[in-house]
Amino acid sequence: MGETALVKEPVIKIQGFCKSYKKQPAVKGIDLSVERGEIYGLIGPDGSGKSSLMKAIAGVLSFEQGELEVFGIKVDSESAAELIKARLGFMPQGLGLNLYADLSVEENIDFFAQLRQVTPAQLDQRKRKLLGITRLDKFRDRPMKNLSGGMKQKLGLVCTLIHEPELIILDEPTTGVDPVSRGDFWAILAELLREQGVTALVATAYMDEAARFHRLSLMYDGHILAAGEPEFICRQAQGSLVELSAEPQIQALDQLKNHYSQVEAIGSRLRVFIDNQSSDQAAKTVSNLLVGVDIKAIHASQPELEDAFIALLRRQRLSEQKTNSHTVPRFDKPLLENQGIAIAARQLTRDFGRFRAVDQIDFTVRQGEIFGLLGANGAGKTTAIKMLTGILPPTGGEGQVAGADMRYAGQTIKERIGYMSQAFSLYLDLTVIENIRLYARIYGVNRDIIKQRIAWVIDIAGLTDVTGQMTAGLPMGIRQRLALGCALVHQPGVLFLDEPTSGVDPVGRRRFWDILVHLARVEQVAILVTTHYMSEAEHCDHLALMYAGRVISDESPTNMIQSLQQEAGQLLEITTDRPLETLALLKQAGFNGAALFGKHIHLLALDIAAAEKQIRALLDRQAIRLIDSTIHAPTLEDVFVYRVLALENKERL
Structure with a gap:
């Protein structure tokens, strides 16, 4: 009786939790419980209270009101917090923020192991295993500062897990990370859940990751809008x-x-x-x-979860404005009549010493087209954009942008394009209107129309209520719209956007894409965008997938998915009464791409009938009950992961 009660006791139990910063409420009376052995998700935009809640659970942040229990211990003082810290692992938000830049991969792991008092024998065994499943074993000697974003996040996870905590708290571990690295991350969590029964609390801004949680809470403005299993929340809409x-x-x-x-x-x-x-x-x-x-x-x-999230926001009147209530104003310049090629890359190449970052790539973008450049961290996307915008000279090949040769017409190109970099390139110590005015002058907007053009930018980007505010204090979604407005102040015919919505909430992303669709369809602007959101890549008319500096696929999103279906089949979703055992069983049987999605398992199969027959036989032998088996079309994320992993596996042979 006593043992059963212990198993059912939540690992985390929160009632009436409130946290404020300088009398400004950040979390407003939240109730939450996380059961042992589950992966629980917190989903919401920046400023919704996720990080404050996670820091308090980790024992590193005080709070003003409510009760918080972890492992049955009431966390209400520093001494109480110290009692739980040895049993948990906490990974803060930001690429590699819990790591040391000048230490190598192995040195970082050894340092955290020593900090957590892991014995040499335990360290050797755990390090070998964790480096293997994260695929970092080849990079033991590489300094952390030289790792890609995805590799930094995986190393941060290894360092968080090295002492085998019972509870892991991960604050947006996959933001800014490519889909293959995200897949690795979720595979690691599934393995830990199966082998050690760990409990995980994970925050994310990616709504498409919600299906991977057992249960989740949708957060906004310090409140929980809805909580429960993903399917339950979708029905709430x-x-x-x-x-x-x-x-x-x-x-x-x-x-x-x-x-x-x-x-x-x-x-x-x-x-x-x-x-x-x-x-x-x-x-x-x-x-x-x-x-x-x-x-x-x-x-x-x-509806899918993102649709449910926005519907719940809309009904509770918590969103700052209706998602599509803003009418996008027109350009004051004549429409481009030229429907031809706006961007052309031919055998474009860039070397950094002996390293080839971009390897003879070819693609074209037409006026009025939204073109997506996809690829893992370090694939060469940003380098390609910097060459096309005249920031970096190419080592070889050629390119044309807005009718000018990029090798000889750098200034001409800059006058005809807008460029929004990963870092947004805004001046944080200037106000919103000061940033717009500065960019208008940089881009040479005529003094006679500069006031009119500034007003147009404020209108198109929906910035009317924040014109006098300092840019540093703006939420991420509004700051991103300001950066887009600054890139558009001279009304260019070609627009380059380098991962423009990384870390931005679903409402902000939809508002942003509403503007882009108008620019492409109405103003005939050619848009080249890089993104890590595969659901966002579906907005593009055409996609080029890059790997190790090369373009490995160049098709429409629909054709990419159809090509995968012909080569690897449909997506089969399996639901059983013992999903973790089922996952291990399927991988042993050769279903290498099988992955855990909450309480379901996803895999690709060319012959669905044969795969289902084999799976039923496997489950029957282990007395595992098959609850459901459904067929879905694969997504762009499936395309990305399949193509990149196939090439990685080929290179290993």
């Missing part, structure tokens, strides 16, 4: 998601926005959330509403 293809797209988009606030364009598709209607009703409602447009295809389904 009480509505349907309608997807359609229609021509002309921009006309259909405008008509839908006149009636609904939750509408977005993704590539050639439109998505609209309809409150309180069944799937059949919602599809009919949208069909009847659209006038003078040709509907090519339409279907309705249950």
